[in-house]
Amino acid sequence: MFYHIKELQYQAKPAHPDPVYAKKLQEVLGGQFGEISVMMQYLFQGFNCRADAKYKDLLYDVGTEEIGHVEMLATMISRLLDNAPADVQEDAYKSNPAIAAVMSGMNPQHAIVSGLGAMASDSEGYPWNAKYIISSGNLLADFRANLNAEAQGRLQVTRLYAMTDDPGVRDMLSFLIARDTYHQNMWYAAIKELEERERDIVVPTTFPRELEKQEVSYDLFNFSRGDESSQGRWAHGEAFDGRGEFRYIPAPIAFASAPHLKPAPMWLHNTVPPMSKC
Incomplete structure (x- = not known):
């Protein structure tokens, strides 16, 4: 009360x-x-x-x-x-x-x-x-x-x-x-x-690390023009959770192909792709 x-x-x-x-x-x-x-x-x-x-x-x-x-x-x-x-x-x-x-x-x-x-x-x-x-x-x-x-x-x-x-x-x-x-x-x-x-700083601390894609857990991707961000502590050295090393990735690559969605059902009246009209 x-x-x-x-x-x-x-x-x-x-x-x-x-x-x-x-x-x-x-x-x-x-x-x-x-x-x-x-x-x-x-x-x-x-x-x-x-x-x-x-x-x-x-x-x-x-x-x-x-x-x-x-x-x-x-x-x-x-x-x-x-x-x-x-x-x-x-x-x-x-x-x-x-x-x-x-x-x-x-x-x-x-x-x-x-x-x-x-x-x-x-x-x-x-x-x-x-x-x-x-x-x-x-x-x-x-x-x-x-x-x-x-x-x-x-x-x-x-x-x-x-x-x-x-x-x-x-x-x-x-x-x-x-x-x-x-x-x-x-x-x-x-x-x-x-x-x-x-004994961890990453939330939630209880999620098993082996279930995440650990190969990208400590990477900084350069997704903007210039490389000034590579100079920070977050890009080099041991990560603060003590479980990996920071890396700077100057030219990130795509990990998947371009997505292609199926046409929606006709009853939704979405815009139909050209090949689906015939």
Whole structure:
């Protein structure tokens, strides 16, 4: 079960209203790499976890913290929208301050739909989508997805930090940036622990290697003009799983012939190849 307390994890008080910035802030609330996404991703990974209790508990710890981050951002967005319509384009739109705010760049749904409140959507108003989250049951795969989510999220928050000079907004964002710093380190530690325990880095580690075409398991195919990619660590030396040697293939060959499909049944009314018309 969950238990809510009224206090925020960290303060969310802007120095002044800013409806345009509220629209921007929606990205790290309801965007692909926003707080709603990581909240749902971690919680569903926790709900579905069949592995060690410590991993399940970790997912619940962080997933529940992210609920608090959603609450902080929603509060900040609402406060950025406080009194905003009357302050925007007042001279030109005194008779209709709400329209003035909309015309100045405010998300119109903040006035029309949510009544000056946050929404579960991104900065363009696109609704949050459950397809954003990953919960596969394989913790090594999932934790790598979590590390990426934290990296993308921290990147976006730092960009938003540069887009405002409001000290209150920056104060809250600095807290979120710091938490993302920990979460990136945390997921990296969990990934390394699983890699060491499973003695492999390739997911899934339980699939028998003899069932894959091992002759191409460590090859980089040069499928673009130029050979600059041959200079990377990924093209030479021992592979990081310790089971093969990287190779650079400058002129890849085709392993199969060109495919030729049979004509579709006539009742599907597909375009018929010329030889099939007679």
